[in-house]
Amino acid sequence: MTPRLPGLAVLSLSFALSAGCHRARPEHLAHQPDPSSERAITQGKVVGFAQPDGSLAWLGIPFAEPPVGPLRWRAPVPKKPWEGTFPAVRFGRSCVQFVSPIGGREDDKRARFIGGEDCLTLNVFAPRAAAPGKDRLPVMVWIHGGGNKIGSSATYSMAENLAARHGVVVVSVNYRLGLLGWFRHPSLAAPGDSPEDRSGNYGTLDQVLALKWVRDNAAAFGGDPGNVTIFGESAGGIDVFSLLSSPLARGLFHRAISQSGLPVSSTVKSAEDFAAGLLSSLLARDGRAAQGMSGAEAAAYLRGKSADGLLEPLDPGPFAMYESPALIRDGAVLPEQPFVELVTDAGRYNAVPVLLGTNRDEMKLFMSQDPAFVSKWLGFFPHVKDTRAYDRTAEYVSSLWKAVGADWPASLMRKAQGPTVYAYRFDWDEEDSQMGVEISSLLGACHAMEISFVFDNQNKKSFGVPDGADAYERYRALASAMSGYWTQFAKAGAPGRGPDGALPEWKPWSDDGPRADRFMVLDTPAGGGLRMSSEAVTVEGLTARLEHEPAFDGAPRERCRAYGRMVQALEAVSGQSADERYARFAGGACRELPLGSFLADRDGSH
Numbered sequence: 001m002t003p004r005l006p007g008l009a010v011l012s013l014s015f016a017l018s019a020g021c022h023r024a025r026p027e028h029l030a031h032q033p034d035p036s037s038e039r040a041i042t043q044g045k046v047v048g049f050a051q052p053d054g055s056l057a058w059l060g061i062p063f064a065e066p067p068v069g070p071l072r073w074r075a076p077v078p079k080k081p082w083e084g085t086f087p088a089v090r091f092g093r094s095c096v097q098f099v100s101p102i103g104g105r106e107d108d109k110r111a112r113f114i115g116g117e118d119c120l121t122l123n124v125f126a127p128r129a130a131a132p133g134k135d136r137l138p139v140m141v142w143i144h145g146g147g148n149k150i151g152s153s154a155t156y157s158m159a160e161n162l163a164a165r166h167g168v169v170v171v172s173v174n175y176r177l178g179l180l181g182w183f184r185h186p187s188l189a190a191p192g193d194s195p196e197d198r199s200g201n202y203g204t205l206d207q208v209l210a211l212k213w214v215r216d217n218a219a220a221f222g223g224d225p226g227n228v229t230i231f232g233e234s235a236g237g238i239d240v241f242s243l244l245s246s247p248l249a250r251g252l253f254h255r256a257i258s259q260s261g262l263p264v265s266s267t268v269k270s271a272e273d274f275a276a277g278l279l280s281s282l283l284a285r286d287g288r289a290a291q292g293m294s295g296a297e298a299a300a301y302l303r304g305k306s307a308d309g310l311l312e313p314l315d316p317g318p319f320a321m322y323e324s325p326a327l328i329r330d331g332a333v334l335p336e337q338p339f340v341e342l343v344t345d346a347g348r349y350n351a352v353p354v355l356l357g358t359n360r361d362e363m364k365l366f367m368s369q370d371p372a373f374v375s376k377w378l379g380f381f382p383h384v385k386d387t388r389a390y391d392r393t394a395e396y397v398s399s400l401w402k403a404v405g406a407d408w409p410a411s412l413m414r415k416a417q418g419p420t421v422y423a424y425r426f427d428w429d430e431e432d433s434q435m436g437v438e439i440s441s442l443l444g445a446c447h448a449m450e451i452s453f454v455f456d457n458q459n460k461k462s463f464g465v466p467d468g469a470d471a472y473e474r475y476r477a478l479a480s481a482m483s484g485y486w487t488q489f490a491k492a493g494a495p496g497r498g499p500d501g502a503l504p505e506w507k508p509w510s511d512d513g514p515r516a517d518r519f520m521v522l523d524t525p526a527g528g529g530l531r532m533s534s535e536a537v538t539v540e541g542l543t544a545r546l547e548h549e550p551a552f553d554g555a556p557r558e559r560c561r562a563y564g565r566m567v568q569a570l571e572a573v574s575g576q577s578a579d580e581r582y583a584r585f586a587g588g589a590c591r592e593l594p595l596g597s598f599l600a601d602r603d604g605s606h
Contacts, residue, residue, distance in 0.1 A: 030090040031057075038085065039132070041217040045085040050128070055164040058124040058221070060092035063213040064206065066118035067176060072303060073188050075196035076120060076209045091154035092121030095177045096307040100150045100320035112316075113308045115152075117180060122210055123153055125163040125170045130222025138490040139223040141214055141253070142172040145234030145260075145448070147321030148203060149178045158455035165456055166487040166499070169223035171214055175206035175239075179310050182326040184268065185275035187298035195332035196248075200271055203326070204242055204333055211243075211252035229255040229490040233451055237261020237356070237405070242327045244350050245339050255493055257486065258356040259454070260447055262405045263339035264572035266325035274325050281313040318369055338575050343412045351417040353493040355486075357406050357424030357519065361444035362398040364390075368442050381435060382442060389558060392551050394444075396542065396562045403537040404573050406519070410509045411536070419508035422495055423519035426450040427527050428478060432466050439464075450522070456483035474524040481530060482522055495520075504530045539570065547586050560590035567595070 031049035037056045038047045048058035064076040071077060094103050094115035103114045130137055142159060144151045153172035162170050175181060184200025196205055211228070218225040230253045232240050237258035242265065243249045244256055279298060280290050282305065290298070302310075314322040329336050335348070342349045367373045373390050374382045384390045402425060410423045429444040443449065449464055456479050459465065466472050484498035485506060491499070495506040510516040517532040543566070546552070552559035563585050564578075571578040582595045 030087075031059075033087055033089055039220045041220050042081075042213075043079050043086070044082045046088050047085050048088045048124070051125075051160050051164070053160060053164040054128050055160050056126050056128055056130075057160060058088035060090055060121045060123065061086065061088050062092070062121050063210055064120040067120060067180075067202070068117045070303075072117065072180070073183060073197075073200075073202060075194060075199075075202070075205045078209065078213075088124075091123065091152075092174060093119050094152040094154065095119035095174055096180055096311070097146075097150045097177050098311065098316040098320040098322070100146075102146060102151050102155050103320075110308065113311060117176075117307050119174050119176070120206055120209075121153075122171055122173045122213065123159070124221050125160045125172075126221045126223070127163050127167055127169075130163075130169060132220050132222065134222055136219060136224035136227075137167055137169050137222055138487070139169045139171060139214060139218045139225070139228045140487070140490050141211065141228060141230050142170060143175070143207060143230065143232030143236035143239045144172065145232065145236045146177070147319070148181060148235040148238070148326045149321040149324075150319075151177070151235070156451075156455070158452070158457050161456040161458075162483060162487060166483060168487050168490055169218065169221050171210075171218075173207060173210045175203045175210070177203065178322065178324060178326075179278070179314075180307060181206070182266075182271070182324070182328060183275060184271040184325075184328055184330070185279065185298070185302065186272065187295040188302065190299075195330075199330040199333040200268075200328045201330060201333040204239070204246065205248070207239060207243060208246065208248050208252065208333075211249060215252055226254070227490070228253045229257060231257035231259065231486070232261065233259040233448060233454075234261065238264055238327065241339050241409070242334060244352075244354070245334055245342055246350070247335070248333055250350050253350075253352065255353045255490060256350075256355070257489065258354070258405070259450060260358050260362060260401070260405065261356065262401070262569065262573060263409055264569070265327040265329050265334060265338060266572075267575070268328060268330055271325040271328045278310075278313065278324075282310070285313060319366075338573060340408065340412060340574055343409065343416050346416040351413070353420040353422075353489070354410075354413060355422040355424070355489050355495065356410060357426065358398070358402045359426040359445045359447060359450055360398060361394055361429065362401045362447045363394045364398075364443050365446040365448065367394055368446075374442075381437060383437075384442065387441070388551070389555065392549075393558060393562050396546055396549075397565050399537050399542055400539070400566045400569060403539050403542055404569055407536045408539065410518070411511055414509045414511060419510075420493065421509045422489070422506060423509050424506075425519055425521050425533070426453075427521055427523040428453070428475075430466055430471055430474065430524065430526065431464050432468070432471075450482070453479040453482040453522075454486055456480060474526060478522065478524050478530075485520075504532070507532055539566075542566070543585075556589065557593055559586070560593045563590070564595050 033047045034050045048056055062079045096115045097103055153174045156172055159170040159172055162168050181203025189198045215225045230240055238261045240256050240258040241263040283290050316322050376382050406423050410421050414421045427445050429440045431439040481503055485495040488499045489495045497503045497505050506520045507517045509518050515534050518534050518536050521531050521533050567578040567581040
């Protein structure tokens with residue numbers, strides 16, 4: 001976990017609130033090798049180190065050749081065998097990104113950027129007793145968040161908790177980000193390139209190759225290659241949806257968990273239009289023109305640019321997550337159809353047991369940094385300008401996140417694959433107040449707050465973990481329950497009553513009537529406790545409620561802004577035009593506030 005910064009300075013960092021749910025360790029910190037941890041994998045021998053909690057860890061294992069030079073914007077190539085024993089005692093380098101609090105390397109001194117292109121590494125955490133030839137343990141592969149633009153597997157060293165306390169092998173993965181991970185320009189395709197090379201989906205292909213590495217090497221660490229669960233939060237949850245879609249990932253995993261993910265994707269046209277625009281911007285900065293440039297010249301120019309140079313023209317925004325297409329529906333790595341169309345038939349996607357959900361107050365993390373809602377006293381201490389407006393906008397947009405990221409796909413998959421679909425809503429909001437700021441109101445059950453619970457974190461110095469004895473015990477009980485549900489799902493394909501059979505039964509999603517059990521509410525007894533609920537949210541119902549919500553009377557801009565956020569998300573999920581939906585909203589009442597007027601204050605979520 002990230003230590004508390006003095007006072008509330010943490011709240012002045014745009015994404016530190018999310019990073020506060022993780023514990024970052026410097027990537028350059030090396031540990032003392034433990035000879036008992038030596039293992040033989042497909043590339044050769046590897047040695048790790050012992051953790052204080054009794055688990056073993058292997059950090060920074062390369063699973064692909066560096067995607068540099070001619071391998072930039074190509075499908076990843078498996079790492080070649082090495083001589084001797086690889087010392088897996090420090091995290092690998094972050095992938096190239098703008099500076100942010102969750103980026104990774106603390107010794108990288110570049111002004112705006114961190115990381116490098118040689119970044120395709122993974123980390124393994126296993127119980128000390130786990131070893132080749134023994135009972136094979138479930139494997140959980142963690143995909144980090146950060147909008148597919150920032151972040152690193154090094155941010156989540158809490159993975160060791162699941163290994164030590166819950167008897168699973170955890171693998172966390174680096175993958176190419178942003179323009180290096182998802183970029184499609186026609187000039188980059190060369191004769192003889194594979195469909196994967198041409199796809200533009202290099203970050204997705206990195207994740208697929210990492211899963212192949214797990215298939216081939218999990219047994220060396222005591223893991224079961226026949227029982228692999230992928231799980232991820234935010235962009236990691238989005239990537240879980242993409243792996244459920246990808247034909248290339250079929251058979252490489254057996255359960256899937258999406259935390260605050262959305263089944264969003266991009267068209268080939270939007271990706272190629274973006275790439276063409278970026279090329280023009282880069283050339284203009286260099287005093288050159290795209291007109292008359294051949295495809296070969298354009299490819300040489302793009303490949304000759306440094307990674308930092310490629311990012312230079314972009315506006316990283318307040319969360320360092322710039323706008324660019326990702327998860328491109330190219331027809332090879334990802335199907336041409338959006339996920340919500342694929343899952344009408346179990347044969348068209350990778351139908352495995354799934355667990356998916358969102359946090360009750362997802363949007364408060366982003367709104368807490370939005371000057372439209374919050375001012376900062378002395379530049380640090382946040383103050384909500386209008387509490388009622390803040391809460392109602394957060395409730396509507398967070399409910400949309402639930403509808404699109406959990407309830408809609410859960411209902412579709414339940415029809416397609418039967419009772420192997422589980423959903424949740426995370427409601428915990430018992431954060432401490434600091435320096436007069438009620439963080440439980442400012443953030444509540446915000447985006448990323450559940451991560452600390454899932455990884456069974458016990459560090460009282462972590463953001464969000466309450467200090468008071470009673471509140472801390474409630475926190476600990478919920479963290480134990482959630483990590484138990486997650487690991488039981490990995491073991492059995494159903495969270496059930498947790499690993500000891502002592503928790504409330506988590507039932508599959510059901511659409512058998514309005515009172516059917518649909519999802520588990522995750523909260524302490526102070527907030528109602530662990531319980532099943534039938535309160536499903538639909539896009540249609542939410543739209544109708546927003547259209548006629550009396551609370552927005554006299555606040556047309558706020559009503560239109562909330563709906564604008566909704567339709568932009570729906571366009572990315574279903575391909576339905578945001579402009580057309582927006583024009584019809586409230587009988588055309590938002591004509592004086594066009595959708596484009598909201599693009600300037602996008603919040604950087606996901």
